[in-house]
Amino acid sequence: xxxxxxxxxxxxxxxxxxxxxxxxxxxxxxxxxxxxxxxxxxxxxxxxxxxxxxxxxxxxxxxxxxxxxxxxxxxxxxxxxxxxxxxxxxxxxxxxxxxxxxxxxxxxxxxxxxxxxxxxxxxxxxxxxxxxxxxxxxxxxxxxxxxxxxxxxxxxxxxxxxxxxxxxxxxxxxxxxxxxxxxxxxxxxxxxxxxxxxxxxxxxxxxxxxxxxxxxxxxxxxxxxxxxxxxxxxxxxxxxxxxxxxxxxxxxxxxxxxxxxxxxxxxxxxxxxxxxxxxxxxxxxxxxxxxxxxxxxxxxxxxxxxxxxxxxxxxxxxxxxxxxxxxxxxxxxxxxxxxxxxxxxxxxxxxxxxxxxxxxxxxxxxxxxxxxxxxxxxxxxxxxxxxxxxxxxxxxxxxxxxxxxxxxxxxxx
Amino acid sequence: xxxxxxxxxxxxxxxxxxxxxxxxxxxxxxxxxxxxxxxxxxxxxxxxxxxxxxxxxxxxxxxxxxxxxxxxxxxxxxxxxxxxxxxxxxxxxxxxxxxxxxxxxxxxxxxxxxxxxxxxxxxxxxxxxxxxxxxxxxxxxxxxxxxxxxxxxxxxxxxxxxxxxxxxxxxxxxxxxxxxxxxxxxxxxxxxxxxxxxxxxxxxxxxxxxxxxxxxxxxxxxxxxxxxxxxxxxxxxxxxxxxxxxxxxxxxxxxxxxxxxxxxxxxxxxxxxxxxxxxxxxxxxxxxxxxxxxxxxxxxxxxxxxxxxxxxxxxxx
Numbered sequence: 179x180x181x182x183x184x185x186x187x188x189x190x191x192x193x194x195x196x197x198x199x200x201x202x203x204x205x206x207x208x209x210x211x212x213x214x215x216x217x218x219x220x221x222x223x224x225x226x227x228x229x230x231x232x233x234x235x236x237x238x239x240x241x242x243x244x245x246x247x248x249x250x251x252x253x254x255x256x257x258x259x260x261x262x263x264x265x266x267x268x269x270x271x272x273x274x275x276x277x278x279x280x281x282x283x284x285x286x287x288x289x290x291x292x293x294x295x296x297x298x299x300x301x302x303x304x305x306x307x308x309x310x311x312x313x314x315x316x317x318x319x320x321x322x323x324x325x326x327x328x329x330x331x332x333x334x335x336x337x338x339x340x341x342x343x344x345x346x347x348x349x350x351x352x353x354x355x356x357x358x359x360x361x362x363x364x365x366x367x368x369x370x371x372x373x374x375x376x377x378x379x380x381x382x383x384x385x386x387x388x389x390x391x392x393x394x395x396x397x398x399x400x401x402x403x404x405x406x407x408x409x410x411x412x413x414x415x416x417x418x419x420x421x422x423x424x425x426x427x428x429x430x431x432x433x434x435x436x437x438x439x440x441x442x443x444x445x446x447x448x449x450x451x452x453x454x455x456x457x458x459x460x461x462x463x464x465x466x467x468x469x470x471x472x473x474x475x476x477x478x479x480x481x482x483x484x485x486x487x488x489x490x491x492x493x494x495x496x497x498x499x500x501x502x503x504x505x506x507x508x509x510x511x512x513x514x515x516x517x518x519x520x521x522x523x524x525x526x527x528x529x530x531x532x533x534x535x536x537x538x539x540x541x542x543x544x545x546x547x548x549x550x551x552x553x554x555x556x557x558x559x560x561x562x563x564x565x566x567x568x569x570x571x572x573x574x575x576x577x578x579x580x581x582x583x584x585x586x587x588x589x590x591x
Numbered sequence: 592x593x594x595x596x597x598x599x600x601x602x603x604x605x606x607x608x609x610x611x612x613x614x615x616x617x618x619x620x621x622x623x624x625x626x627x628x629x630x631x632x633x634x635x636x637x638x639x640x641x642x643x644x645x646x647x648x649x650x651x652x653x654x655x656x657x658x659x660x661x662x663x664x665x666x667x668x669x670x671x672x673x674x675x676x677x678x679x680x681x682x683x684x685x686x687x688x689x690x691x692x693x694x695x696x697x698x699x700x701x702x703x704x705x706x707x708x709x710x711x712x713x714x715x716x717x718x719x720x721x722x723x724x725x726x727x728x729x730x731x732x733x734x735x736x737x738x739x740x741x742x743x744x745x746x747x748x749x750x751x752x753x754x755x756x757x758x759x760x761x762x763x764x765x766x767x768x769x770x771x772x773x774x775x776x777x778x779x780x781x782x783x784x785x786x787x788x789x790x791x792x793x794x795x796x797x798x799x800x801x802x803x804x805x806x807x808x809x810x811x812x813x814x815x816x817x818x819x820x821x822x823x824x825x826x827x828x829x830x831x832x833x834x835x836x837x838x839x840x841x842x843x844x845x846x847x848x849x850x851x852x853x854x855x856x857x858x859x860x861x862x863x864x865x866x867x868x869x870x871x872x873x874x875x876x877x878x879x880x881x882x883x884x885x886x887x888x889x890x891x892x893x894x895x896x897x898x899x900x901x902x903x904x905x906x907x908x
Contacts, residue, residue, distance in 0.1 A: 364795045364796070365795055365796040366795070366796025366798075366800060368795070368796075369771075369794035369795050369796050369797060369800075370733075370771065370800070372711035372712075372732035372734065372771065373712075373732075373733075375795050441712075442712030486716070487689065487690075487716075488689060488710030488712050488713040488716055488731075489710070489711060489712045490711065490731070
C-alpha cells in the first residue's frame, strides 16, 4: 500500500529538515521525500514529524492492571503521537528474567504502537543480585533499569556495568542517594510547607559515582531522570571526556517547578521532585545543547486513592504519554525551547541510544509518524485522558498543539 | 478591658474564613480581630455562649494532652458539645484513609473539626472534604496557627505592642511547626524575628523567610525583648541532627548565663512540653519574673475561644 502525506511542514530533527514537502509511505516505510505517489492524503496546515519514542513508561501490567494495562498505555501513546514506548521493569512481579520480558513483549504486540521493554538491573529491583542481562537482551530487552531507586551498593553496580559492557547493554541508573532523598525540592518553599527537602546536590553525588563506574567499566550508562541543575556539569564534563554517559529528564520537569506542588497538590508529587525555576531553565538549556539526550514522559499511572493522601504519604508520579507532545509544543510555542531541540530529545536521540532505525523522517525508515496541529489551543481535562489513571499535574492547563493523527509502520493508530 | 464587659469586640467585623489552616491565610485585620477576641475572652468571667448547640470534634492523630484539652475547654466554655475522637486506636489502624475518616465524621455534621496530624498538609486535605470548619491544631512540620495566635496574645497582653520588638526563636526550628507559624505571625505583626540554632536545625532556605539567622546564642540573643525556646523534637529526628542532649544544652539550652545575652528584663516563652535541661533550664522555666510559660497555657484557652467564636459566627460558617 502506497500513500502520500501531502502539504505538511515536515520537521525532522535527525536531518534538520524543516520545510513543506510531501512524504511517500510504502509498505510501512518512508519510501520517498519530495515525491507524490499513490493515494494523496492532504495534511496541509499541519506539522509532520517522527513519532515520539518514550523511553520511560510504567504500566500496571503485570500485577496492577487497574492502574494501566500495556494496551491502555499503548492507546494513550497513539493518541499522544508516541509510536514507540519502553516499559519500565517496576511491575509485580518485576521484569527480571527472560520469560517476563517475553510476556510483556507479547502483550505489547498488536497494541498499535511499538512496545519495547527494559529489564531490571537487579533481581526484584532489590539491589542485591545481578539479573540475567544477556538472556533478557536475547529475549528482546532494549535496556536495563534500576527503576526508581539506585543500586546503592557501588561494588555491585560496578560488576553489573562490567558485565553489561560485554553485551553493549544500556544501563539506566537514577541519580539518587538514599540518605539525601526526600519528597520535595529542598528550599524555602518546601521548608515553609513543612516537607522534607531533597537537595539538588544529591544528583551531582550520584552522577559522579555512576560516571566514575562507567569510566572504570566501559559500560553505556543513562542517567535516568536528571532534575537538578547540579547534575548537569558533571554530565557535560564526562561527555567531553568521552565517557559513554547519557542523560534523560522528564517533560514534567521541563514544564513545571516546585511551586506547582502549591497547597500540597499531590498530583504534582513526582520522583524526582519538581525543582526550582532556575533548575527548570537549566534543564531546558541542557536539552537544547545536548547535555540531556532524552526527554521522557515517565508515565506513572496512579489511582486517585493513592494520590488523595497527605503529601508525604501520597504516591509519586504522573501519567504523561498522552500529553508529552502537547506539553512540548506548548513549551516551544511559549518560546522556552525550539521545537526542533525538544523533538530531537524525543525522537532521534532515544532512537540512537536504543539502536532503533525509527525516530527520523528518512527514506527507508519505518513510517512511524505524528501529524500535529502546532497551533491548536486547548485546555487539558484529566477526565478526558485515555489512560486508566488520570493523575496529571496538567489538569486545567492551557496547551498549544495537539496530535491529529499517528501512524505506526504506515498504519493509522 | 474590665472583666464586666461581656460584649464581644467588633461584632460587625467581616470575618470570612471558614477554616484556620495556617497564619498566612489571614490578613492583618483578621489577626487583630482574632487577638481582640482572645483578649476579650481572657478577661470575661462568664463568656457568651456563642457556640451553644454547636458540635466540635477533636480529631487528634497525634497525642497531645495540652492542646486537645485546651480546645475542649475553650469549646465548652462557649457552650459547644465536644467530642474527642481517639483516632490513634480506632479505624485508622485498620487501614482507613484520612479521607475515609473525614467522610465518616462529616456524616455526623460537626460544626468545627479540630485536627492534629503528623503529616504536613493533612488538615488542608481534610478541609476539602468536610462541610464544617477545620482548625489546624498542628500538622507535621508545617503549621500550628493557634499556638502562634496564643503566643501573640500572651505577648500583647504582657508588652502591649509587638511591632518593633526583637524576638528570637531558638532551637529545633527545622522540625517545628510552632516556629513556622510564629515567624509568619510575628513578622506580620511587625516584630524583628531572629532564628537561633545549630545549622542542622535551621530549615533550608529559612533566610528567605524575612528573618535573620544566627548559629550561636550570644550574638543571636543580643538585644532581644523575647526569647522563645522550642522543644528539641527527638521523635522527629530520623537521623542525627545534634550529637547529644548534653552538647545541645551546653551550646543552645537557655540558662541564666545565656539569657544574660538578651536585653535586660527579656521574657522567655516555650510552647511546651518542655525538655528540662535540654533546651531550657528549670531555673529559667520556673522563674515567674521572666517566664511566660504558664501565661501561654492560660492564653491558649482564651485564644481558642476567640478563634472558635470567629469561625462559628463568621460569614463563612
